[in-house]
Amino acid sequence: MVNLKPFPVPLGAKWRNSIAARAALTxxxxxxxxxxxxxxxxxxxLSGFWEPKYTGGSGAFIDVFGKVDPAPVVAGLxxxxxxxxxxxxxxAKDPVDGSACRVLAFxxxxxxxxxxxxxxxxxxILIISEREGGSRHVYMDGxxxxxxxxxxxxxxxxxxxxxxxxxxxxxxxxxxxxxxGGGRRGPNTHLVERYKKVDNGExxxxxxxxxxxxxxxxxxxxxLNYYKMPKDAYAFEDPCDSGDPKEYQSVNGVSxxxxxxVYEQNDAPAKSPQAPATPTK
Amino acid sequence: MTFLAMKPxxxxxxxxxxxxxxxxxxxxxxxxxxxxxxxxxLSGFWELRYWSRxxxxxxxxxxxASADRQAQAGKDFHAIRWCNHVGVPFMMDDGSPxxxxxxxxxxxxxxxxxxxxxxxxxxxxxxxxxxxxxxxxLGDSIGHWSGDTLIVDTVGFNDAxxxxxxxxxxxxxxxxxxxQYKLMDEGRxxxxxxxxxxxxxxxxxxTYAFMYEKLPSSTTAREWLCDPMDGARARFLIxxxxxxx
Numbered sequence: 454m455v456n457l458k459p460f461p462v463p464l465g466a467k468w469r470n471s472i473a474a475r476a477a478l479t480x481x482x483x484x485x486x487x488x489x490x491x492x493x494x495x496x497x498x499l500s501g502f503w504e505p506k507y508t509g510g511s512g513a514f515i516d517v518f519g520k521v522d523p524a525p526v527v528a529g530l531x532x533x534x535x536x537x538x539x540x541x542x543x544x545a546k547d548p549v550d551g552s553a554c555r556v557l558a559f560x561x562x563x564x565x566x567x568x569x570x571x572x573x574x575x576x577x578i579l580i581i582s583e584r585e586g587g588s589r590h591v592y593m594d595g596x597x598x599x600x601x602x603x604x605x606x607x608x609x610x611x612x613x614x615x616x617x618x619x620x621x622x623x624x625x626x627x628x629x630x631x632x633x634g635g636g637r638r639g640p641n642t643h644l645v646e647r648y649k650k651v652d653n654g655e656x657x658x659x660x661x662x663x664x665x666x667x668x669x670x671x672x673x674x675x676x677l678n679y680y681k682m683p684k685d686a687y688a689f690e691d692p693c694d695s696g697d698p699k700e701y702q703s704v705n706g707v708s709x710x711x712x713x714x715v716y717e718q719n720d721a722p723a724k725s726p727q728a729p730a731t732p733t734k
Numbered sequence: 735m736t737f738l739a740m741k742p743x744x745x746x747x748x749x750x751x752x753x754x755x756x757x758x759x760x761x762x763x764x765x766x767x768x769x770x771x772x773x774x775x776l777s778g779f780w781e782l783r784y785w786s787r788x789x790x791x792x793x794x795x796x797x798x799a800s801a802d803r804q805a806q807a808g809k810d811f812h813a814i815r816w817c818n819h820v821g822v823p824f825m826m827d828d829g830s831p832x833x834x835x836x837x838x839x840x841x842x843x844x845x846x847x848x849x850x851x852x853x854x855x856x857x858x859x860x861x862x863x864x865x866x867x868x869x870x871x872l873g874d875s876i877g878h879w880s881g882d883t884l885i886v887d888t889v890g891f892n893d894a895x896x897x898x899x900x901x902x903x904x905x906x907x908x909x910x911x912x913x914q915y916k917l918m919d920e921g922r923x924x925x926x927x928x929x930x931x932x933x934x935x936x937x938x939x940x941t942y943a944f945m946y947e948k949l950p951s952s953t954t955a956r957e958w959l960c961d962p963m964d965g966a967r968a969r970f971l972i973x974x975x976x977x978x979x
Contacts, residue, residue, distance in 0.1 A: 500839055554817055554962055570853065572837050574777070579835055579842055581851050588844065588851050590955045605957035627957075687862060688853045690870035692894065695962045696816030 496614050497650050499578070502686040503657050503679035504568035521675040524636030526668060554693035558630035559589070559607045560638075560661070567689065568682055578612060578619070583691050591621050598624055604640055606630075619648040632663055636673045641665055655681050774882050774917045776841065779953040780924050780946035781831040789901045792940035795933075798903055806904070813895050815971050817848050817960035821871025821895035822888065822905065823928060825849040830958075831949055841877065841884075846958040849895075854886050861889055869907050871895040884915040900928075900942050903935040922948050 562569060562582035572579040580589040591612040598609050602625040609625040623644040631637050638644065642665040649658050656678055663673040813820065825845035826832060833844040843852040854875040861867070861874050869892035877886040888911040897905040905911075910931040918925050924946040931939045961967065 500837060570840075572835060572840050572842050574835065574837050577835060579851075581842060581853070583850065587957055588842075603956065606959070607957065684857065685859050685862075687855065687874060688850070689868070690819065690850055690872060692819060692870075694816055694818050696812055696818070 497617050497619075497654075498573060499571045499619065499648060499650065499657065500573045501684070502568045502570050502682040502688075504682055505564070505566060505677065506680055507566055521634040524632065524634040524663075524673040525670045526636060527666075527670055530637075530668065554695040558628065559626070560632060560644075561630070563659070563677065564633055567691065568679075568686070570688060581688070583689055598622075604628075608644070615647075617649060621646040621648070632673065633661075633677075634673060634675060636663055637668060638663060639665060639668060641667060657681070773879055774884075774921075775836055776834045776884065776915060776917065776924060777836045778951070779831045779833050779949040781949055782827055782944055782946055786945045786947070787827070787900070787942070788945075789942040790940075792899075792901045792903055792930075793937040794902055795935060795937055798935045801904075806898070810896055810898070811971075815962070815968065817962040819871045819895045820845075820847045820849045821897065822852065822873060822891070822911065823899060824896040825852065825872075826926070826928075827900070827944065831953070832946070833955055844955065846956065848958070848960040861887075864890070871897075871905075873909075873911065882916060884913075886913040886915065887911075888913070899930055899935075899940065901940060903930065903932070903940065905930075906932070906935070908932050908934050918945070924948070 557565075567583040569583070570579075570581040572581060574593070576592070576594040578591040578593060580591065582588055587607060589607045589610055591610040593612050595613075596611060598611060602609055604625050604627040606627050608623040608627075610621050610623040612619055612621040614620070621644075623646070624642075626638050626640060626642055629637055629639045642663060644664075645662045647660045650656070651658055657680075658676055658678055660674065660676040663669060812818070820828065825843075825847055828845050828847040830846035835842045835844075839855070839857045841854040841856060843854070845852075850872065852872050852875065854877045856877050856879075858878075859876060861876060867874060867890045869890050871892060871894050873888040874890040875886050875888040877884055879885070889909075891905050891907060891909045891911075893904060893906040899905060912929045912931070914925075914927040916925050917923070925943060926946065927941060927943045929939050929941040930936065
């Protein structure tokens with residue numbers, strides 16, 4: 454039988470200082486560093502286009518709103534919208550936000566039928582909407598929320614990984630807007646989202662938890678599903694021209710569920726101009 | 735020192751040398767791999783300065799040169815008044831910084847004028863078929879790296895929004911845009927060359943260049959809102975200039 458040990462190994466300080474030990478330590482350290490770097494880059498890749506699936510077709514929001522429990526709102530919360538025609542500025546010409554090409558406040562685009570695109574970097578994740586409302590910047594570099602928050606439609610988002618789950622913390626919303634389940638969010642609302650890929654990466658579950666003592670008696674929680682689109686999916690552009698009389702100025706009275714602009718209760722314009730004007734010379 | 739005592743040390747040294755050589759080989763390979771994948775990162779906020787535009791006069795076709803400027807002015811006003819998407823190329827020079835975010839598969843460019851985010855796909859795909867792609871103000875952009883220069887190819891435009899091309903001519907369904915992006919001055923500047931190809935608009939390709947300067951890394955994204963129903967904004971645009979109150 455062959456003895457695989459060529460010689461007795463001299464354990465102790467002499468061996469630890471030997472060339473072999475130094476080499477072994479070097480290689481070990483290199484492997485450890487490589488392992489650490491590898492571990493840092495092994496977060497799930499959420500990149501790509503994700504879409505909700507509505508069994509009733511585009512615009513049939515039953516798959517979203519029908520599966521969200523009623524929000525535990527505080528008693529006496531006023532309705533999100535004034536009855537049509539009672540807006541103090543617009544009167545009978547109260548424009549519908551979606552048809553007026555106004556910025557549709559978050560979280561509308563997360564429940565709207567167009568997909569969203571996720572662009573993922575180590576230091577920042579973009580969640581890019583096709584609808585009016587801009588895109589979300591989720592800062593992953595460890596920064597806190599700024600002390601002097603500039604309130605925006607999408608709020609200020611910071612994120613971190615908890616294992617294979619992306620956790621996004623958002624504050625600093627501008628104005629008020631509707632939330633699935635009959636809830637809403639306001640300037641002091643705090644949202645925590647948890648993103649996780651399941652079904653071999655084909656489905657993205659996003660759990661939402663809304664907190665605001667002025668609106669909810671307890672956190673309003675629900676989970677929505679998004680499905681991976683083919684790799685060659687590309688962004689559509691959602692054109693909107695409220696200055697086109699044929700398309701948009703004549704659709705007063707058509708309600709867009711959840712499409713609440715940031716202006717709804719935040720900044721009421723004095724009067725709605727009616728027709729596109731020609732430039733002054 | 736006896737032969738028997740020397741032999742283990744020799745074996746030990748040889749093994750140590752082998753391990754060291756192996757480690758060096760691994761590190762060299764890893765370094766080479768990194769070098770191969772270390773593409774320039776264009777991410778950041780970039781702004782144009784007053785000297786940042788090199789825009790030669792284009793060679794317009796007779797039809798383009800005799801286009802109705804008054805009609806074009808009215809079209810531009812409509813787009814501004816009603817918050818239409820401005821599109822390319824206006825979003826690349828709208829008076830505010832652009833925000834570029836780059837990942838392995840995609841680059842997104844945001845402007846502060848009313849435009850969706852621009853997507854530049856880097857995953858090797860081709861343009862979608864013109865039979866199925868609905869033309870847009872941004873078009874469909876695909877990119878690839880040629881050394882340290884990003885080449886972006888865009889087709890599928892329409893003529894909506896603010897479609898004037900710097901120097902002359904307008905973006906339309908026949909337009910084809912090729913851009914070259916290259917970091918300069920150790921990453922403090924970004925040169926972008928724009929070349930428009932459109933045989934109905936130009937007698938030869940029209941090329942101009944922008945030199946962006948990088949803003950501090952502490953710069954953050956702001957939200958830009960345009961409300962077409964904002965009466966005060968509309969009155970400002972429509973009425974003759976009034977003394978500020």
